[in-house]
Amino acid sequence: MARYKGPKSKIARRFNEPIFGASKALSKKAYPPGQHGRGRRRKQSEYAIQLMEKQKAKYTYGVLEKQFANLFDKASRKKGITGEVLLQLLESRLDNVVFRLGIAPTRRAARQLVGHKHILVNGEILNIPSYQVKESDVIGVREKSKSLEAITDSLSSNTASKYSWLEFDKSSMSGKFVNIPQREDIPENINEQLIVELYSK
Structure with a gap:
């Protein structure tokens, strides 16, 4: 059964959110992981911001890349706003x-x-x-x-x-x-529109 097996704290610190549940790492190290985590970060491109949002959604729901792409494809073929339908499929x-x-x-x-x-x-x-x-x-x-x-x-x-x-x-x-939950009821801090924009390129 495929699933993410890598370090959880690093992922939580990358997004500065408790992706995998409560984490002490976020309060102890409130900056991104890596050698330059505390240093200046150059301004992110539009693509980088969209990619980060997709990665955050993937890690939050524990879905791998191919599964996520398949879900997006399914959402895009359903009636309704694609981003909202995607989150509803993940919640279901x-x-x-x-x-x-x-x-x-x-x-x-x-x-x-x-x-x-x-x-x-x-x-x-x-x-x-x-x-x-x-x-x-x-x-x-x-x-x-x-x-x-x-x-x-x-x-x-x-x-x-x-x-x-x-x-x-x-x-x-x-x-x-x-x-099926409505978008306003889903508590996850995810900007689904950025994910739609990423896949629309």
Whole structure:
């Protein structure tokens, strides 16, 4: 299962955002990584700014280059504003929904839970992190997995109530994907228009 395995703190420092969750590196070293991280940086080109935004979206959602390009292609063929549709497709990925429901503390952890067959979709085991969750789908924890420490610890600080497009029942450890989120509801600090401009070149 392809995924990014490189250093996480460097990526977070590059974008100055907690891409992979809370990081002490951001407060200790509030400047970009590398030999010239503290030095002056020349003004970035338009292309560099657009590329950075795409990279940020990729790392945030844990998607590799080819997957991201395929998602953009799919978004561009759907009705609606391409950038918004792209973010909606990313938000609808099973690993992201598991993370948003609070079943896992990070998207990376959610991806692992899905891959190890701990997650059910409409009562069936599904181990494909990129699966596109649909409206009214019910996502839950497999009965045998409900006592897993990683899941119970994460659910103790459940955050699903923060998201208007999700419902979660703590007693059954299952949630419902009520509807596709609108752009204003998605909290990620991503300028999707720059990504559209990059792919339009």
